[in-house]
Amino acid sequence: MDHTEQIKRLKENIGSVLVGKEKQTRWLLTALLARGHVLLEDVPGTGKTMLAKSLAQSVEAKYHRVQFTPDLLPSDLLGLNYYNQKEGIFTFKEGPVFSNILLADEINRATPRTQSSLLECMEEQQVTVDxxxxxxxAPFFVIATQNPIETVGTFPLPEAQLDRFLMKxxxxxxxxxxxxxxxxxFLYGNPFQKLEPVCETEEILVLQKEVQEVFLHEELMEYIVKIVMATRTHKQIFTGVSTRGTLALVRAAKALAYVNGRRFVTPEEIKELAVPVLAHRISLQKGEGRRRPETVMEEILEGIPVPTEDWSH
Structure with missing residues (x-):
């Protein structure tokens, strides 16, 4: 099956449950194909969990949902060694992180120790126990959610953890x-219950490999560098985007071009993704508390001329 047809079927499958979330669905698929992870930040009831579950249901993959709470331990997530009396040996019992798609619901409710146990999984796709x-x-895809308003009893994600998410x-x-x-x-039932898989994990792996071959023109590399450098010199920004963020934007732009049905990146993809990929990687100066990183990133984008060229070669 042609890759555009596979992506179209995934979009339509998710769209049969969620209404008006085409852009967010496109970004979610972009992150999946770019081998990244996503942090969904919104108030309850907007469809964060349903979006994650709809993607998992659309792909014939191993899926786990973990409700993060203050008493959740790293072993509850990663797994643990237990003594098997029958065989007389210690046996490793896998935790829910051993899946293809992991939904970390309300991730900021877990303690920093439990949050940090995800770092190795997200960055290196491996788990170390004892x-x-x-x-x-593979594929291993983390979709985490958090509520930005309710902060009582929560532990804000540290910068090192935020930086592991391709998009927020x-x-x-x-x-x-x-x-x-x-x-x-939803008047006469829940459409999610009728959702059937339209893609296999092996197909996702093929798509991820093909994304790496998407062409990025050198002028667009320079455009990305200008955006990143602007975050490092902006007077309202205390910490700018790191090199990891630069590479994240490159990966995401290539994946979005692929999702859009092309084998080359255009400036529009870079501009569309700059905020969700970079804004959570910057921290503002003290005294800028009322400003949002997203707003500052949008202002940076407006101040950098968008290059025009034939980007296919």
């Missing part, structure tokens, strides 16, 4: 006509 390393099966974005509220469509769609 000195022994276990490889995670919200779903936002639906428009009036979209809200009507939601009512009609």
């Amino acid at each position: 000195g022994k390393t276990y490889m995670l099966e 974005f919200s779903l936002g509220n639906t428009k009036a006509e979209e809200e009507m469509e939601v009512i009609k769609r």
